[in-house]
Amino acid sequence: MISQQKIKKLTVIGVGLIGGSFARAVRSAGMVDHITGCGRNSDNLKKAIQLGVIDDYSLDIENAVKDADLIFIATPVGSFKSILTQVKSSMKEGAIITDAGSTKFSVIEAAKAVFNKVPPNFIPGHPIAGTENSGVEASFSKLYQDHRVILTPVKETDPTVLEQVSKLWESTGAQVVQMEAKHHDLVLAATSHLPHLLAFSLVNTLTTLDEKQEIFENAAGGFRDFTRIASSDPSMWQDICLANKDALLEHLDHFTDDLQKLRKALECDDSQFLKDVFIRAKQSRDDFSK
């Protein structure tokens, strides 16, 4: 694949919201001739063909990737070691591998375990986009438009391949940035993984209360937005939390300490402490909105 040339064959492993939207977007951008889908659910893959997301599919990874020029992995991060093992055994020489895994250190470790070192043609990536919906029906070609994609190259990475993958992402309307993998994981633990954990945990707690029914009946827009991410895919999030455990625990403990200070202030009627925290939070959140 040369950056100005079309990809002859793209294989997408995991044709859900992320993989399906990537396929739609690069096809829309005219960057690809043929797209093969790969997954474990033939009904989903048949639907992907009906929707025009992919051209054909195989349930077998070795078969799906054997003549691919670019292999895009968009499955839960817990599956990477097994998938890369199968990819390795049949991919053609020079094929590019990239991914959309939500954690990057664990993905790089999986690649090292399978290939002994990170292959120069493997570009770890993470699009900062998504919705709480999953499955190929939820995919759409503009998902990545004006969103960030973080690539986390390593010292072995081939800079030409890195540029090719960057250009491909840019063709979807995304803004590509580079970051060290560990740093990516720390940043994403704060901005995505911890909020998901808190949302899941809060909704779970509320379901255990006697007033459960009334609580949900009397919830309004604030609650709806706050808990939207608790509708995300449980398996995927179990995987992400475990794959990024260290960074997530670090932020979670920091959050819990601060929450306990706020609790103490509330208990002692320390209105000034509460107000200071709320003002600082509002200021940051308002700045973020701009």
Added chain:
Amino acid sequence: MISQQKIKKLTVIGVGLIGGSFARAVRSAGMVDHITGCGRNSDNLKKAIQLGVIDDYSLDIENAVKDADLIFIATPVGSFKSILTQVKSSMKEGAIITDAGSTKFSVIEAAKAVFNKVPPNFIPGHPIAGTENSGVEASFSKLYQDHRVILTPVKETDPTVLEQVSKLWESTGAQVVQMEAKHHDLVLAATSHLPHLLAFSLVNTLTTLDEKQEIFENAAGGFRDFTRIASSDPSMWQDICLANKDALLEHLDHFTDDLQKLRKALECDDSQFLKDVFIRAKQSRDDFSK
């Protein structure tokens, strides 16, 4: 005021998002002849006249309410004792008082303190609607449409007045329900007050991190929605948290205990525990969306 008759004069104390939207909605519904605004900020009240939300205003509560048939209080709950004291000294006999305070037990306590007992013409209420924006510019006549309004009458409440206030709210498109004040506070602590506290606390924690800048730069839609309520008015939320301290602490401790169990499971790689919590949360949140 009789339910089939127009209100001759409505006085709204606190012409912001909630008070302004109430004024717009009852005017749209043809339920009122004249609306007087009252507040501490003359610029805001002048803007409210320009926007057609109110007809005139006074900065002085006693003056603003003296010939009102219905007095609607939409200020932070910490201000109620002082406001009701001024209302009492000049309101005309038989005038109806109602409010939009986010906590109800504290409002009822304030009314008792000022009037010795809860006046039969005082209907404590709480519309379950709002946005993270504040001020009269943020108000709109359809804010309450298809939203709940909880009224929390007490044993002294005049049932005819209760019905009149219910009909008035219904004219805004709201669905009126009744609940005991303490129960309201417990339900709202779970569905609104705790989520606000968590959102404020999380954003505050993130602002203290070294990676603050990058965290906000790499945040996506999930984070945006999760933290939207952290843009809410700090003074108002300081008031609400303190006014509903007992119920809020109860839910907060319950939440913290459950979160620590989740933390423990994460630390011990107990993927099944994580998944069970996430599945239960997703199920409830999905049901809530329907």
